[in-house]
Amino acid sequence: MSRFHEEPDPRFWRLNRSIEFDWRLAPYDIDQSRAHARALLEMKVLTKGELATLDSGLEQVGGELERGEFEFEASDEDIHMAIERRLAEIAGPLAGKLHTGRSRNDQVATDVAMVVQSHSLRAIELLRGVMEELLGLADRHRDWAMPGYTHLQRAQPVYLGHHLLAYFWMLGRDVLRFQFALDSAGVMPLGSGALAGVNWEIDRRAVADDLGFEHVTANSIDGASNRDFVLDYLSAASICAMHLSRLGGELVLWSSSEFGFCELGEDFCSGSSIMPQKKNPDSAELLRAKAPRVASSFGAVLGVLHGLPLTYGKDMQEDKEPLFDTVDTIETTLDATQGMLAGISFDRERLEAASGDEMLAATEIADMLVRRGVPFREAHGIVGELVRDALDSDRSLSQLTPEDLARHSELLDETYYELLRRESWLESKRIEGGTSSESLKRQFRLARKTLEAVRARVLDERS
Ligand code: ARG
Numbered sequence: 001m002s003r004f005h006e007e008p009d010p011r012f013w014r015l016n017r018s019i020e021f022d023w024r025l026a027p028y029d030i031d032q033s034r035a036h037a038r039a040l041l042e043m044k045v046l047t048k049g050e051l052a053t054l055d056s057g058l059e060q061v062g063g064e065l066e067r068g069e070f071e072f073e074a075s076d077e078d079i080h081m082a083i084e085r086r087l088a089e090i091a092g093p094l095a096g097k098l099h100t101g102r103s104r105n106d107q108v109a110t111d112v113a114m115v116v117q118s119h120s121l122r123a124i125e126l127l128r129g130v131m132e133e134l135l136g137l138a139d140r141h142r143d144w145a146m147p148g149y150t151h152l153q154r155a156q157p158v159y160l161g162h163h164l165l166a167y168f169w170m171l172g173r174d175v176l177r178f179q180f181a182l183d184s185a186g187v188m189p190l191g192s193g194a195l196a197g198v199n200w201e202i203d204r205r206a207v208a209d210d211l212g213f214e215h216v217t218a219n220s221i222d223g224a225s226n227r228d229f230v231l232d233y234l235s236a237a238s239i240c241a242m243h244l245s246r247l248g249g250e251l252v253l254w255s256s257s258e259f260g261f262c263e264l265g266e267d268f269c270s271g272s273s274i275m276p277q278k279k280n281p282d283s284a285e286l287l288r289a290k291a292p293r294v295a296s297s298f299g300a301v302l303g304v305l306h307g308l309p310l311t312y313g314k315d316m317q318e319d320k321e322p323l324f325d326t327v328d329t330i331e332t333t334l335d336a337t338q339g340m341l342a343g344i345s346f347d348r349e350r351l352e353a354a355s356g357d358e359m360l361a362a363t364e365i366a367d368m369l370v371r372r373g374v375p376f377r378e379a380h381g382i383v384g385e386l387v388r389d390a391l392d393s394d395r396s397l398s399q400l401t402p403e404d405l406a407r408h409s410e411l412l413d414e415t416y417y418e419l420l421r422r423e424s425w426l427e428s429k430r431i432e433g434g435t436s437s438e439s440l441k442r443q444f445r446l447a448r449k450t451l452e453a454v455r456a457r458v459l460d461e462r463s
Contacts, residue, residue, distance in 0.1 A: 018078045018317050023065075024324055025079050028114040029107070030062040032190065033083070035210040036102055039202045045100050054098060057091040058083075078317075080104050101200035102190070105224045105312040109189040112319065114211065116185035116233045119327045121461050123178045123237070126334035128454045131171050133341040135447055138164035142440060145422060146261070146351040147360065156363060157355040157425055158435040160346060161444075168447055170243040175454050177236035182461070185229035188213035192223030195311040225311040227301065230319050234298035237330045241291040244333055248287025251344070255281045260350045265343025268336070283340045290333050297322030356422055358397045362387060364419045364428065365412075372411045382409050 008016070037054045040046045046054065061083055064070040076082035088095035142161030147154040188211065191197065191204040197220040204216040217223035254261035264281050272278035300322045304315050362383050369379035386408055390397050398420045405412035418424065429435045432442065 016077065016314070018320065019072060019076050019082060021321050021324060022079045022317075023072075023082075025108075025111040025115065025320075026065045026083065027062065028111040028118075029079055029083055030058050030065070032107065032110055032114070032211060033098060034058050035207050036190070037098060038210065039207050040097070040100060042206070043101070043200055043202060045200070046097060050094055050097065053091050053094060054087070057087050057095065060090060061086050078104075080107055101193070101198040101202050103192075103194040103198075103224075105194050106189050106192040106220075108316075109192070109224060109226070110211075112227070112323070113185040113187070113189065113213075113229055115323065115327075116229045117182055117212070119331070120178045120182035120185065120233055120236070121458070123240070123330060123334065124175050124182070124454065124461075125458050126331060126338070127171050127175050127178070127240070128451070128458060129338045130334055130341065131168055131175075131451055131454065133338050134164055134168045134171070135444075135451060137341055137344070138162075138168065138447075139444065141346060142444070143437060144346065144348055144351055145355040145426060147355040147357065148435075154354065154357055154360060157360050157422055159426065159437070159440060160351060162435040162440055165440075165443060165447060167243065167247050170246075171240070172450050172454070174236060174240040174243060175457075177239060178233070179457070181229060181232035181236050183214070184232045186214035187229075188216045189223035189226065190216075192217060192220035195221055195224045221311050225308075225316075227305055227316060227319050230301055230323055231298065231305070234294070234301055234322065234326055237326045238291070238295040238298045241294040241330060241333065244287045244337055245289070245291035247337070248284040248289075251284035251340075252281050252288060255284065259354075260347055261354075262344055262346045264340060265345075268340040268343055283336055287333060287337060287340075290329055294326050294329055297326045358420050359387065360422075361397065361420050361425055364425050365416060367428075368415055368419060369409065369411055374409070374411065 034055055037046060037051055037058070041048065041051045061070070064086070065083075070082075070086065072082060073085070076085060084095060084099070087098070138161040141164065142159060144160040145157050146160045146163065148156045148158040148163065188204065188208040190207060190211075191202055208214075208216050217226070251262065251264065253259055255264055264283065266279070268281075268283040269279045270282045272280065301319050304318045308315055365386070366376065366379040366383045369382060370376050374382070386397065386400065386405070389404060389408075390400055398417060402413075405416060427436045427438075430438055432439060
């Protein structure tokens with residue numbers, strides 16, 4: 001029975017129906033309904049006996065959904081209606097009381113906020129695992145020299161441990177972003193009703209406590225229309241996926257024969273169906289390629305909300321597929337990243353040979369001139385000419401003679417030849433955040449402390 005005389009057109013039905021994807025809200029919807037029912041007892045809308053009937057009915061529906069025994073019907077528009085329909089089959093007309101003081105608008109917003117909370121926490125847990133792996137890997141390669149690049153041209157030597165820790169810090173910032181999403185989803189919209197609030201003075205804070213929300217929304221209009229927490233999760237995931245993509249891209253390059261810096265474990269590579277010699281770094285390639293899909297989900301939901309008048313519009317149903325796709329993508333990717341890193345091996349000789357390129361000492365020599373009073377720009381020019389001299393005469397920098405040097409500057413003496421040894425370039429970066437062993441030691445201490453904080457955070461949230 002309804003205001004409608006006509007049945008929905010099947011073409012509209014297909015467009016409008018969300019059950020194909022929002023079934024994933026089911027466990028949250030059941031938890032929410034059970035908490036709401038308990039609040040209705042306090043309001044005397046339900047008697048103790050009725051609450052018990054509804055509660056065990058909801059438990060049964062939840063069990064059926066979990067075990068895959070729930071039979072969806074063609075008339076189920078979305079998961080909320082499906083659960084209500086099934087509850088009515090079990091508990092009779094009493095089921096209809098459950099919707100007192102609640103609208104599907106605040107119901108769905110609350111479910112989605114619960115999804116975001118639980119998966120933000122999951123992302124943090126997975127990030128912790130990857131960070132742990134990176135820290136260990138960096139530690140085992142803390143004194144392996146390698147070339148650092150700009151423009152993908154060899155620039156300055158660094159320690160591999162230092163390079164790997166760069167990823168550690170990126171992921172550390174991702175943790176903070178997911179933490180932000182977790183907090184922003186921690187404000188409960190339930191009680192906003194359709195948009196104006198409800199006619200029942202439900203103890204919202206008690207329900208929030210029951211469901212693990214930190215706060216309740218202060219404004220019902222905002223409560224019904226807000227999906228910022230979805231955007232917060234998607235933007236955190238977009239940036240995180242971008243970081244993993246850079247890692248993947250680098251490992252693809254490094255594992256090529258041209259670089260030969262590293263090899264991924266066989267269990268994270270595939271062979272070729274036609275070329276028997278091949279071992280392809282598929283896992284790293286997929287880390288590289290997953291990022292745009294996550295970013296486009298962020299763009300999609302942002303676009304849906306853009307210009308949307310307050311409060312709820314069916315448009316907002318479009319938040320779910322991008323969200324669920326991102327949850328799956330980011331969790332699979334993070335999990336695989338940890339496994340892939342655990343099996344990676346580096347080639348010390350190749351890395352060292354590539355970092356021994358004397359040209360990498362150019363900045364060191366310029367700095368030496370600066371210490372001797374030459375303005376940096378001028379020193380840069382002198383060394384530039386030295387490099388050109390060497391290249392033009394097909395010699396290395398150390399093959400230039402003292403006479404050659406004297407032609408460029410009288411300040412270039414024996415120290416010049418000492419500076420061409422790689423160790424001195426690495427160990428001179430003693431500044432905080434630099435690559436020298438001394439600075440690196442400090443960096444490792446900080447990284448361990450950071451990881452400890454992430455670990456404590458996860459334990460705290462889980463308790
Ligand atoms: N399936 C809907 C969604 O995802 C549930 C909310 C429906 N609300 C409404 N006023 N029709 O947004």
